[in-house]
Amino acid sequence: MDNMSNTRFIALYHHLIKQYSANSTFREMEVASVLLIYYKFVLANGPLARKMQKQQLYNLFLVLFDINDRLITERILLTITTDAKYIDPLAWLNLLEIFMSTDLxxxxxxxxxxxxxxxxxxxxxxxxxxxxxxxxxxxxxxxxxxxxxxxxxxxxxxxxxxxxxxxxxxxxxxxxxxxxxxLEFLGQCLPTNSGNFLIAHCANIYSFIDRLEI
The missing domain is CATH 1.10.238.10 (EF-hand)
Structure with a gap:
């Protein structure tokens, strides 16, 4: 991203990064990294966009999360948000934290x-x-x-x-x-261990990498 985009990112998410990391298993740097990924998806929707579109997350489920059941994906989205079209940054953070959790x-x-x-x-x-x-x-x-x-x-x-x-x-x-x-006796709704390992690397969630078994 260019300097203007970086400045805008900090202005938009500075307070959320501080607040979320205070009560999260993610470190502050990891929250920032996860939100930076979110922000790049927002930017792909145009200069006036403010949120990630649900369709973008559908694609992520297929490519990165390796969850390809459309009905399961729809239920996951209903679990994290009631918005019919968009995923807000807090819902994105909550989803990633659940996906990366090692707490049964x-x-x-x-x-x-x-x-x-x-x-x-x-x-x-x-x-x-x-x-x-x-x-x-x-x-x-x-x-x-x-x-x-x-x-x-x-x-x-x-x-x-x-x-x-x-x-x-x-x-x-x-x-x-x-x-x-x-755990997932009615269909896969969480990424595999290898998927979580990839997510951790892509999102710089270094604190989780050593905990994940491939």
Missing amino acids: RVRMKFAFSVYNASGSGYLNRELIIQKVERFFDGQDEDEINELRSDMVDFLFLKFDLDKDGQISFDEYAEVVSKQPAL
């Missing part, structure tokens, strides 16, 4: 909120069926339906600990705490 509890809360499209706090059978439908495809419809039904039954057997026909966050968290591999 933080990651569980995020994944569950993405899956819980109704906002009810529970994953019911209808919702699980909708998610599982995308996992199977083929020409034999009867066989596919049977596989889907078996998968739904298995997931409820695994997660519905009190057998009330719903999966609560506490039930989900209890299972995932013992078996972290089940």
